[in-house]
Each structure stands twice: as C-alpha cells, then as structure tokens.
Amino acid sequence: MHEFNWGLLIVVYLFLGGLSAGLFFAAGLANYLEVDGRPAYPRIAQVGAWLAPWPVALGSGLLILDLGNWYRFYKLFMHFRWESPMSIGSWLLTLFTVLAFVYAFAWLPEAGRQKLFSKVPPAWKLVHRLNVDLSAHRKTLAMIGFPLSIGVGIYTGVLLGAVSARPFWNTNLVAQMFLFSALSSGAAALLLVLALDKKRPADQRDLKFLVWMDVIFISLELFIILPYLIHGQLSVLAVKQALTLILGGPYTLVFWVFFLGLGLLVPLGIEISELAPSLLKGQPFHGDRRLALTASGLVLMGGFLLRYIFVYAGQLSSFRQAGVLQ
Amino acid sequence: MDIRKRRYALVIDSRKCINCKACAVACKAENEVAVGNTRNWINEDRQGEYPKLRIDFEPEQCHHCEHPSCVRVCPTGASWQRKDGIVLVAADDCIGCRYCMIACPYDARYFQEETGTVGKCTLCSHRIDKGNIPACVETCPSKVRVFGDLEDPTSRIHELLATRRYHVKEPQTGNGPQLYYLL
Numbered sequence: 001m002h003e004f005n006w007g008l009l010i011v012v013y014l015f016l017g018g019l020s021a022g023l024f025f026a027a028g029l030a031n032y033l034e035v036d037g038r039p040a041y042p043r044i045a046q047v048g049a050w051l052a053p054w055p056v057a058l059g060s061g062l063l064i065l066d067l068g069n070w071y072r073f074y075k076l077f078m079h080f081r082w083e084s085p086m087s088i089g090s091w092l093l094t095l096f097t098v099l100a101f102v103y104a105f106a107w108l109p110e111a112g113r114q115k116l117f118s119k120v121p122p123a124w125k126l127v128h129r130l131n132v133d134l135s136a137h138r139k140t141l142a143m144i145g146f147p148l149s150i151g152v153g154i155y156t157g158v159l160l161g162a163v164s165a166r167p168f169w170n171t172n173l174v175a176q177m178f179l180f181s182a183l184s185s186g187a188a189a190l191l192l193v194l195a196l197d198k199k200r201p202a203d204q205r206d207l208k209f210l211v212w213m214d215v216i217f218i219s220l221e222l223f224i225i226l227p228y229l230i231h232g233q234l235s236v237l238a239v240k241q242a243l244t245l246i247l248g249g250p251y252t253l254v255f256w257v258f259f260l261g262l263g264l265l266v267p268l269g270i271e272i273s274e275l276a277p278s279l280l281k282g283q284p285f286h287g288d289r290r291l292a293l294t295a296s297g298l299v300l301m302g303g304f305l306l307r308y309i310f311v312y313a314g315q316l317s318s319f320r321q322a323g324v325l326q
Numbered sequence: 327m328d329i330r331k332r333r334y335a336l337v338i339d340s341r342k343c344i345n346c347k348a349c350a351v352a353c354k355a356e357n358e359v360a361v362g363n364t365r366n367w368i369n370e371d372r373q374g375e376y377p378k379l380r381i382d383f384e385p386e387q388c389h390h391c392e393h394p395s396c397v398r399v400c401p402t403g404a405s406w407q408r409k410d411g412i413v414l415v416a417a418d419d420c421i422g423c424r425y426c427m428i429a430c431p432y433d434a435r436y437f438q439e440e441t442g443t444v445g446k447c448t449l450c451s452h453r454i455d456k457g458n459i460p461a462c463v464e465t466c467p468s469k470v471r472v473f474g475d476l477e478d479p480t481s482r483i484h485e486l487l488a489t490r491r492y493h494v495k496e497p498q499t500g501n502g503p504q505l506y507y508l509l
C-alpha cells in the first residue's frame with residue numbers, strides 16, 4: 001500500500017481554512033450591502049465576523065503540529081519563496097487570520113470590549129492602548145478582507161493544484177472548486193448557527209440571504225466539477241487514469257454518493273425548494289428550521305469530504321504505474 | 327574547472343543489472359540511512375509466468391532533475407539545487423511538511439521519523455567533492471552505473487550518450503530527470 005504523506009490533519013486544515021474564508025466573505029458581504037446607509041444584514045455581519053477567525057486559527061495550529069519539526073515552523077516566515085504555494089499561503093493565511101481577528105474585534109459592542117479589557121491588569125498599558133472603537137472602520141476592514149479571504153479560499157486549492165507530479169490535482173480547476181466550496185461552507189455554517197439559536201429565532205430575511213448565497217456557490221461549484229470530470233476524461237493519459245480513482249476506484253462511492261449527492265445536490269435541492277415559492281409565486285420566504293439545519297449540515301459535510309477525497313486520491317495519482325499507485 | 331560548468335548525471339545500463347542490490351547496501355552503509363528507508367532501489371518488471379518468465383531489473387533513485395519540482399514547492403528553501411545539478415536537503419531548515427515528497431514525480435524522497443526531516447539521495451556529494459565517485463557506482467559488480475559530468479566532453483557518460491540510444495523516465499513531468507537509461 002502506498003503510504004500517505006499527508007493525512008487527516010491536512011484535510012481538516014484545508015477545510016477549516018476554507019471555512020474561515022467563507023465565513024468572512026459572507027459576513028463582509030452582509031456588512032457591505034447597505035439599506036439606507038446601514039448594513040443590510042447586521043446579524044449575519046456580526047455573527048460571521050465573530051466566528052470567522054477561529055476555524056483558520058485552529059486549522060493552522062493543527063497544521064503546525066503535523067509538521068515533522070513543529071518548533072521550526074517560524075522558518076516558514078524567514079523566507080518568502082514565490083514559487084512555493086505553501087510559502088505564499090503561510091503569509092496569506094497569517095495576514096488573513098490577523099485581519100479576521102481585528103474585524104471580529106471591530107464588531108464587539110462597547111460593553112463587551114470594556115469587559116474584555118477589564119480583565120487585563122491595569123499595569124499592561126500597551127495592551128490597554130488597543131482598547132479602541134473600530135466600529136467606524138468595519139467597512140474598510142471588510143474591503144481589505146475580501147481579497148484576502150478569496151485568496152485563502154483559492155490557496156487551499158492551489159496548494160494541491162500546483163503539484164505537477166500528481167495528475168489528479170494538477171489542473172487549474174481545483175483552485176476554483178475549493179474556493180466555491182469554501183464560500184458555500186461559510187454561508188452554510190452561518191445558516192447552521194442562526195438556525196440552531198433557539199433563543200433568538202433567525203430573521204427570515206437573514207435566512208433567505210444565506211440560502212441564496214449558498215445556492216449560488218453550490219451551483220458555481222457544480223459548474224467547476226462537471227468540467228473537471230469532462231476535461232479529465234479528454235486529457236492526457238495520466239490524468240484520465242488518475243480519474244479512475246473516483247470513477248470505479250476506491251473513492252468512487254464517497255465522491256458520487258456522499259460528496260456530490262448528499263453534500264451538494266441534496267442540499268441544493270432543499271435550498272431551491274425553500275426559495276421556490278418566493279421566486280415563482282412571489283410569496284414571502286418562509287424557511288423551515290429543520291430543513292435549514294439539514295441542508296447546512298450536509299453542505300459542511302460535503303465541503304469536508306471534497307478535501308478528504310482530493311487530499312487522499314491525489315496522493316495516489318501518479319505519472320507512473322498506470323496513473324495510480326498501489 | 328569552475329563548479330558552475332559541471333552537470334553531474336548517471337547513465338544506467340539496466341540490461342546488465344542482476345538485482346544483487348549491492349548498490350542499495352553500499353548506499354545505506356555509506357550514508358548511514360536508517361532502517362526502513364531507501365535512497366536507491368531496483369524496479370522489477372515481470373512479464374509472463376514461470377517457465378516462460380522474463381524479469382527486467384532497473385535501478386532507480388533521485389533523478390537530480392534539471393527543474394526539480396521538490397525544490398520549487400519547498401516553503402523554506404531547505405530543498406535546494408547545487409550549481410552542479412545535485413539536489414539536496416538542508417536538514418536544519420527542513421520543517422518536515424513533506425510537500426517535496428508529494429511533489430516528486432519519482433517518489434524518490436522519504437521521511438525520517440527520528441529527525442522529523444526528509445531524506446534523499448545526495449549523489450554522494452561528499453565523495454564527489456573529494457574527487458571520488460558515488461558509493462553505488464563504485465560498488466556495482468556488473469558496471470550498470472556510470473557517473474560523470476555531462477559538461478566534460480572527455481567523460482565516459484558523454485561518450486555513452488553520444489553513441490548509444492537512451493531514454494529518461496517520464497519526461498512529460500517537465501522535471502528534466504538526469505538518470506539516463508541506455509536502451
């Protein structure tokens with residue numbers, strides 16, 4: 001059996017990185033869109049801003065622990081190697097994480113911020129200087145964060161797509177696939193959180209916005225997966241052979257049933273059926289809580305499985321031995 | 327001769343290989359390769375069933391590629407290429423992310439659990455720099471391996487490549503592999 005050099009931690013890392021990118025994007029957009037000079041979806045903007053930094057911070061921590069020499073991770077930042085996606089990605093991820101934390105901070109209400117700083121010893125003057133109200137800069141921060149979050153979403157795909165030795169990965173479609181999957185998982189995660197909050201039932205407008213966003217991103221993702229499969233079939237022999245990993249090979253079931261079926265098409269169906277009455281008959285949108293929970297849970301599972309399939313299957317693909325290592 | 331003007335490579339005459347694995351043993355001894363890891367190995371290609379059986383043996387190791395994809399992806403610069411073409415890992419800079427292992431189309435690298443770093447064939451650069459030839463080349467009893475400098479018109483590999491037909495493995499990877507297999 002061929003040994004896997006990258007395992008589950010990398011899968012989790014790519015998923016969490018993408019999730020943060022998606023959360024930030026959704027939250028930023030909800031803040032950016034305005035009605036009468038105020039954010040159109042303030043709750044999404046706030047919850048998203050608070051959630052966004054954590055997954056990527058956790059994911060990066062896991063990745064560092066996965067290194068052969070975790071304490072040498074600082075060496076990643078002693079060099080900038082523009083040819084290495086991992087080098088560019090480390091910088092990008094760091095910038096994004098810092099910005100996401102600043103953005104989350106900018107969304108803290110005045111009382112919350114004071115409470116936070118009341119826990120810091122008064123002697124730490126430098127820290128107290130950070131006690132500033134950034135709420136006026138939310139929009140600017142979101143603007144800076146958009147390209148960074150999209151960059152992170154793309155990076156999680158480029159990390160794999162740029163490896164010319166693995167024909168399963170080495171196409172320019174993987175980056176977009178991972179990006180749209182990331183954006184959709186961000187929208188789904190927000191949907192899940194809002195639907196789970198029983199104390200404060202979600203506003204129908206908010207739900208509709210998230211469902212819309214998810215439908216768009218899932219559709220875009222499907223439009224990338226289809227050409228990925230077709231293009232692979234029509235490509236050079238090594239790529240065609242590598243695709244057997246999901247067309248009859250060990251990852252066939254998980255790709256078609258669990259990822260494409262349960263992780264994309266089923267939630268897409270649920271979400272479209274939720275939107276249909278308001279779209280077709282002009283009725284007001286009425287989201288069902290249980291359906292929202294199901295759809296968003298499935299989308300998140302699908303996002304995770306996409307990374308799982310790609311990380312593992314890709315490592316088995318090769319230019320040698322009929323395209324697939326045993 | 328200036329080191330910039332050198333390009334080390336190996337010519338391999340696989341048909342002479344008898345699968346004695348002396349090269350692999352010599353490498354392990356010379357480079358103190360930990361148990362379980364290998365820097366060079368012999369591929370076996372079986373055709374048919376006994377008694378109508380044919381097996382071809384073919385030694386392989388790092389190809390010391392002209393455009394090494396392992397070096398390109400390394401985020402810290404630990405994987406690097408000397409001016410004479412030899413591809414090495416600076417163990418002190420290696421963080422053990424294994425990106426290079428995934429990026430090598432020839433699967434020529436291995437992970438060393440004890441040190442948390444990646445290892446690979448060095449073409450015995452420590453011997454070459456003293457004017458010697460790699461241990462595997464020196465040991466091979468059937469003279470399968472020929473080491474030399476492609477830039478030196480008087481070298482044996484120069485002559486072999488000028489007069490014999492040869493191929494390199496998977497040239498479509500774009501890596502420019504520098505193990506030349508005689509046909």
Ligand code: SF4
Pocket residue numbers: 387388389390391394395396397413429430431432433434435446501
């Ligand atoms: S064979 Fe692999 S390890 Fe050796 S130089 Fe080429 S890409 Fe790097």
Ligand code: SF4
Pocket residue numbers: 399400401402403404405415419420421422423424425426427443444
């Ligand atoms: S494992 Fe070491 S040599 Fe390989 S890419 Fe990572 S840091 Fe570079």
